[in-house]
Amino acid sequence: MSAVVLLLTAGIAIEPAIHDALVFEKTRIGHATFEAAAAFDVDDDGDIDIVSGGYWYEGPEFKVQHKICDVQQVGDYYDDFSDYPMDVNGDGYLDIVTGGFWGLTLRWRENPKGKPVEWRVHEVAEVGNIERNCFYDIDGDGMVEVFPTTSPVHIFKLARGADGKGLGRFEQFTIAQKGGGGHGIGFGDVNGDGRPDIVFSGGWFEAPENPFAGAWDWHPEFSFGAASVPMLVFDVNEDGRNDVIVGQAHGYGFSWWEQTVSADGARGWVEHVIDADRSQYHELQLADIDNDGAPELIAGKRYRAHCGHDPGADDPLGLYYFEINRSAFVRVTLDYGPPVRASGAGIYLWVSDVDGNGWKDVVAPGKEGLYLFKNMGPPSE
């Protein structure tokens, strides 16, 4: 039993006190327009490098670029809808797990131990249109599994040896024949049983004790539309129940859906609008940007998400982080404006401390270009 209630709440997002805002240094990296990026030490020289699609850029300056491989191009898309660092073959160098809508295939690109040669590409499985790979530790072993966002719903678990090192192959588990695919996927404990469930646009799968062998029960409790990838399962209002934060990937809208439980135990979902008037919130992440111990919500517009055909396609680009104060989302704008000068969020952005100054930075790819927003912390003289 569930109920969905729509509550339109205008003006939730307001600007914060400016003097507390963090200082960022924005830099354009290279000239490529892939929509996914990550930051990690590619060549084991101690500096964090930036990877985006077919190239990686040497840190800490990111001026020198190296080709990784050719990436299939379809119009202004690249078949590269995620770039996740994972030591797949256990050689001590992080490889890249990727996949895309057009190539239909989950792949990993083998890091040639940081050498300036092209990377070998390995096909894991043909799984259909991958809207974006997601990565989540579904079995609680401390290592993430790969979710290619397809229907049927697959989990790919890296096979590891006794020493915990990757063996260069993945085990594939199909947990459901229906549900999933296309837009919207999120991970987290919906029903409070301590297990991470999987949320899709039309409902959620309840995790069994053994995620690879047990039956996942489907709860079709909502309809989030062409939802962001990922959606974020997070207790927004701190009432002890996880809610779901959902962007509209190909239209206007950005909301959090409050999980309610009535006196008779029936679960319901109430929409609270974060931003009704910006479009193509395709990518969301939670990370503690301001080092206050609580995560911020990082999000922005995916430029030309459907090649200029989405509602709001011509509106300005924006990249933001939102401070979440219980149910209030306070927007801080990292960048805003036309694509010739501003950055959006792409389809797979990366948040980590790239320059080692103790503050998490944002690597924002997209068809408008690849940008690094170095977080310099609070202003100092």
Added chain:
Amino acid sequence: MCNFLWRIATVGAWAALTGVAAPASELDDLVHALASDNETARVEARQLLPRQGAEAVPKLMPLLIHQDQRIWRPAFNVVADIANEVSVPGREGERTMITTSLMALLDAGQPYHIKARALRLLPLAVPEGADLSPITALLDDPELREKARAALLEMGTAEARGALRAALDDAPPEFTCALLDALGELRDEKALPQALERTNHADAHVRAAALRALAWTGNPRYERAARAVCATAGPDTERAATDALLRFADAMAAKGGNWNRAIQLYYDVLEDTEDSTLKSAAIMGLARFGDETVIPPIIEATANAEPRLKTVVVHAFKCLGGRAAAKHMAAAYPRLAPNIQRALLDVFARKHEPLLLPILLDAARDEDADFRRAGLEALGEARQLEGMTVLAEAARSASDDEKELALASAWRLADALRGAANAPAAGSAYLTLYGLARDDAERRRALEGIAACPASEAYDALMAALQEPALVQEAVKAMMAVAETLAASGQSKPALAAYEAIHAVDDSVATTAAIGPRMEALGAAVSGAEMLGLVTTWHVVGPIAWDTDADWAKPLVGEPDIDLGAAYVSRNREVAWQPYKTHSDIGIVDLIPLLGAAEWCFAYAYTEIAVEQDVDAVIRLGSDDGNQVWVNGEVVAENRVDRALAVDQDAVNVRLHAGTNTILLKISQGGGGWCFCVRLTDPSGAALTFDELAVP
């Protein structure tokens, strides 16, 4: 002869100038000529000397320091030409040579005007790495320091920047400002600490200049200092300090990453200054970089402002984009002064934003005539079909001049929708315009629009238009497009009726060929080929060599009697009859794919058709190239011609008898294309009814 004469003439002048005997090289000759009294020689020397390159510069120095401007000015221009010529990478050696010569003019013993002259030329020549100490020394000279500073700014080399930085230490306040401006203009990062330090300078003018030198960075780390400069500015420096703060905000906003800080700076300027120019600049900063949240502060800042500042709202709203901004603009609109509202109508229209359309629609129906006219104009730009209703109302019932305006706006709207590839809306708009049209020219224009953007609701109007002789040509095209749209959406019956209506008014080959297959696909009783009387079934043979002119008349395959089982050897190749049925809309038989590319040859084509009774008929033939025609074994036509194919090129009157009739063609080929098409009509041009027989 002329060259010789001016050489002689210049020798005396050179000797008078330098006191030495005249040299003999071409360069020397030209230098002499430049200083001569011979006008023609001077002009020629002025033109030729720059070709001598940097080596000429030392020799021009005596001329450059000459008192007579007829001598030093051309020398100056020649040196400038040479310096410009070598100011490219790879020619640093020549630039150094020029620099060395010019630096000598800065010696202490040289008068002011010579040094000034050299300072104008040096920025053109000085390469990276050059010793600038002669110029640096002038930065202490109250008379020449500004010229020296300007020269160093123009050079912009590392040494020039270093010299400007070094001069900051002992410069008086006024010159400190000039030095800081130069360093700011050069975006000299090494000067930033010195500039930051001078934001605490005792002189407020220096503090403002220091902020200008920092402004280009947009670095939030300088924000506190920037604010302090503004806070401590006096009445005579407030404008300069605030201007610098706005430049700082502009740079911060343009760089990105610190949007909220930049926007807050604009807000603070709006709140703190009474200067309308600075307020305008802050508002435009908000507009260029801001989002929807800047709209209420802009409205508040201009609410009680002087009229000029109020108009800035119009420019600001023009800059702001996106649905969120449109929503806030719509909310702010009712609170604006009427003149601003009116000016905004065009701005809103050009945003093509549905949220702003109600404002335009209301304006177009306003009681105030000026407002109403502005609204009607705006609807023409808004690219939203909803505006057409109001425009049509005005075009029908308003005053004459307003009718004209509404109609013009309606045309703009329809054309804009078409340009935006919104075909359904554009088609609907053109249909409205068809109804509003005042004459056939306008009706034809509307029909052309419907043809390009077919709207199925135009069906009835087009049925009527097909009956109008003055409109029939455009109506046919429009109805063809509409019929195709109907067919594509599964509405077969009206689509077929549309094609039949077209055929009733236009049975030309081109139109019939276009609609015939479509009608056939929709289940029409007759095929496209039957509608045209096309002969589509043939037996063909070739290529048969065409070696002499006599071959035109020679029976090459035994004609007029034909044996379809026979084979022939031509140019060592055996060829035989082969059956072929064309599916071309106009019955073209392309012989090259069938028989192979060939030159100077013939093909023969044979068919049999049956008619129910004796009948006069016309064989309408197109051929590439020429043709000869037999009907029932008799030659009925021959056309020895070299041409490309067109439908109905030749018409041959024949008498067909009841039952089977044979047709044999001989088609010549010189080169290029090789094909033919045949259709049978009655003498009036209507398609003949006949059966194509399957020839064994």
